[in-house]
Amino acid sequence: MSERDAVRRERLVTIFSALSDPTRMEMLEMILARGEVGCAEFDEHFPLSKSTISYHTKILNAAGLIETRREGRFFFYRAKLDELEQQFPGLAAQLTES
Amino acid sequence: MSERDAVRRERLVTIFSALSDPTRMEMLEMILARGEVGCAEFDEHFPLSKSTISYHTKILNAAGLIETRREGRFFFYRAKLDELEQQFPGLAAQLTES
DNA sequence: GCTTCAGTTCGAGGGCTATCAAACAGTTCT
DNA sequence: AGAACTGTTTGATAGCCCTCGAACTGAAGC
Numbered sequence: 001m002s003e004r005d006a007v008r009r010e011r012l013v014t015i016f017s018a019l020s021d022p023t024r025m026e027m028l029e030m031i032l033a034r035g036e037v038g039c040a041e042f043d044e045h046f047p048l049s050k051s052t053i054s055y056h057t058k059i060l061n062a063a064g065l066i067e068t069r070r071e072g073r074f075f076f077y078r079a080k081l082d083e084l085e086q087q088f089p090g091l092a093a094q095l096t097e098s
Numbered sequence: 099m100s101e102r103d104a105v106r107r108e109r110l111v112t113i114f115s116a117l118s119d120p121t122r123m124e125m126l127e128m129i130l131a132r133g134e135v136g137c138a139e140f141d142e143h144f145p146l147s148k149s150t151i152s153y154h155t156k157i158l159n160a161a162g163l164i165e166t167r168r169e170g171r172f173f174f175y176r177a178k179l180d181e182l183e184q185q186f187p188g189l190a191a192q193l194t195e196s
Numbered sequence: 197g198c199t200t201c202a203g204t205t206c207g208a209g210g211g212c213t214a215t216c217a218a219a220c221a222g223t224t225c226t
Numbered sequence: 227a228g229a230a231c232t233g234t235t236t237g238a239t240a241g242c243c244c245t246c247g248a249a250c251t252g253a254a255g256c
Binding site: 119121146147149150153154168170171 | 243244245246247248252253254
């Protein structure tokens with residue numbers, strides 16, 4: 001078990017942890033389906049407080065699965081498709097299946 | 099959001115949850131590397147009690163990632179490669195990279 | 197049959213996670 | 227500058243997850 005193995009494993013575990021919550025999974029699905037999703041859409045779609053929504057987006061961000069764009073007061077989230085596809089080929093396609 | 103979507107999402111979340119723990123991730127790596135691993139190997143490899151080892155194998159099993167074989171008093175674990183590959187093409191290969 | 201051995205299951209404890217409300221920070225509008 | 231708006235951060239809480247030791251189950255050996 002080399003050091004690099006441990007690092008790679010940690011990174012994978014971070015990603016899996018990020019996707020081990022139904023809310024975050026659904027968030028990613030929405031993002032993949034629409035390309036880009038505004039924070040307001042999350043607010044109205046999930047029965048959760050703003051702080052909780054922010055908490056989840058932060059975790060997805062930290063895992064490198066999404067990136068954030070700001071436009072004035074509004075925030076938009078997009079998938080980091082390249083990294084996602086590199087880590088899990090076919091997952092994005094699977095999440096966008098009807 | 100159809101009912102089938104929710105079911106599929108739940109199943110995915112179960113799988114991601116199973117892999118969101120470093121111990122279970124390493125267990126799966128060991129299994130993929132050797133084809134089959136005995137419980138005793140887990141016991142000597144991880145600094146964890148027998149009950150904890152059993153707890154983790156149970157979760158991997160419930161997620162459909164591994165299957166259990168019994169030979170007398172001994173237990174052996176094998177990966178459900180087909181299902182793993184179907185859900186996450188390339189993941190097994192990634193986990194077996196040196 | 198009783199003992200030993202290999203794992204599982206059970207009950208309990210400590211730490212982490214998801215959640216909210218309140219306070220904060222950055223933008224926009226007036 | 228001040229008020230209104232959008233989302234983040236903080237502090238606190240309830241529930242879940244990982245862990246262990248103890249008790250249990252099933253198989254092998256004496």
